Amino acid sequence: MSLAFAILFYVATLVLVVGVAFKVVQYSKTPVPLKIPTTPAPTTTSGVVMRMFREVVFFESLFISTIWTWIFAWAFHMGLFAVLFRHGRYFHDLLPAVIVGPLKYAAFAMIIGLTGLLVRRIAVNRVRYISAPSDYAMLILLLLIGISGAMMTFASHVDIVGVKEYFHAWMTFDFDNLILPPDTVLRIHLFLVAVLMLIFPISKLLHAPGIFFSPTRNQVDNPREVRHVAEWAEKLE
């Protein structure tokens, strides 16, 4: 079982890294033949960096668009990042306890946010109409990951030292010391995380790397100053 999980995580990590790298290369290699920023747009690169920063960190467009979705989505994402950051301690010892300690409550932001998004998806007619089964499945997957994780932190405390040693062995390919603590919630949690990693590069989760490539948000508004001819369009000249 310990080995099976180890293999699952090797595969999942590989799929995640290679898959996302493939998509990123694909996006960056696909030309952008015309200037199409949504205006008013910044006229300098630093302006674009700021615009992207506001978009990625504060979800600016969502904020002006739909405040409830923003509240839930922002809570979920920020909770997720805090929780991810906190997971660093399972892989190395660099994180000081003062930071890691309080961050555990971020799990609740994540769970509340996800629940809000799920309720919205079901309750708002318009949003229900555009939802495919996979859209629900993904929210439920994330919710279960959050809940199982929070259970281990707040209810049935898991053998943290054991988990740490397991992942240390996993990272160093030390197969003799691969001993996963016999905890059902932990195994459910890990399995779901692996599923999430596996579907990441083949699903809408690509919005995370994708947003940086969105031409309406990442282009500098300077078409009169600079020509912008794509390679395939050059052949027409």
Place this chain on the structure above:
Amino acid sequence: MAAKEFTIPEIQEYIEVPDAPVPDATAHLSPFVAKPVLQEPLGFPGEVGDDWKEQTLDAMGDLLGKYRGLRVFMDICVKCGSCTDKCHYYIGTADPKNMPVARQDLLRRVYRRYFTFAGKFWGALGMPGFVGAADLERGMLDEMYSYYHQCSECRRCSVFCPYGIDTAEITMAAREILARVGIGQKYNNEIIGKVYTIGNNLGLPERALEDTLEGLEEDIEDETGVAVKLPLNVKGADILLITPSADFFAEPHVDGLMGYAKVFHEAGVSWTISSSASEAANFGMFIGSYENMRKISLRIREAALELGVKRIIFGECGHAWRVAYSFLNTLAGPFDFLDQNYPIPQHILDFTLGEIEKGTLNIDKSLNDDMVLTFHDSCNVARASRITDKPGSQFTVPRAVIKAVCNNYVDMDPDTIYEKTFCCGGGGGLLTDDLLELRIKGGLPRMTALQTVTEEYGVTHMAAICAICKSQFTKILPYYGFDMDQIVSVHQLVSSALILTGQVDEDEETESGEEAA
């Protein structure tokens, strides 16, 4: 074909987003399909062949490789639903496929099925729907044709999407795919064909254009006593004016054209119109065809070279300004033969505001006191361009000009102007009578905002700087209980407040000297 009966939406107190979608409410709306004679000159097949499926997927694969936007937008929509209440066509029709994300999904389900692992996997299991994919069937092309012609490519949804997903880009791609399969739109294709053969959208040949311009010169002289020229094909003129051909005769467009002529006259610049590029509009954008858009743009370059002008100025037009501002340099540049001290190209409002600020124009604002104005931001100017070198000038410059020539001005609801502006309902190649129902219904949000300022501030007229907006409003205003002449050109306002040097006034017919150049 008898048009289906439909009810004109009633203006409510606020813009109301239909909470319960009405499936297929406008599934019957589909503009006339282009006959082979209208497809072939544009480089598209005349009819749908037996291999429509391969052709569809080939065309799609080709565009996915050429447009990063399309590729990224197909992948990254998270179905958050923020765009679902933002489209004027959804608000006006309640048809759920007019929600931007649902419109995108008509193409995305094909993308998911044939271009992604998840779609192929679940498709092989016979359950493509699980991941929002679908097997491509012939009927889906017709459905796409219908709903991708219920999008005015206005980009309002893109403003509100957390990833900036622009349904307009997807609509353009879908239309190009359909055209390549043999399903083009009659209205757009016919117009592009006229541009190629005659030089403008209206098919107005050189002689007719000459007569029209002479007629306008006479009108101005009759009215003011001043001989203002509207020159055609003048070699060596400084400025080439490129303006939508509707400006040559449609109301209220033509009053705007007379306005430009008067401003140029007072500014003392030499200018000309070209008969071979007597059209600012570029419907190549509407059908998503880079090649056609480029070909149409090149006419402008050729005309500028042929006439030896130093500057290019564009008249009031929305999508034309998008192509001019955002694409012209890329498609038809470099314009190194023009005077680099001026914007290339320049917007007529930029020019006019410059003259107002310099004080060359003798303006009597009170001449517009019979009107209370508001301004309709046109989508393509608002969300796809600028006017001066400052971001946001696309909002401030038109307002500054209006306020410089009118005493009474108020803005509409802030959620319906600037980059949040609502489309007139007729943009993006939909300004055709076979889509009248859609155009009327799509105008609802703008009509609601206009109604509010009419009641609260006694607004009498709405100004616009787009030929399509002007034509669309002329048509739909009466359906909502307004008068068709409540829509005005911005340069029409300039024209009526501008007192020409040497102008003979009706009351004091005293001085009538030579005007200074």
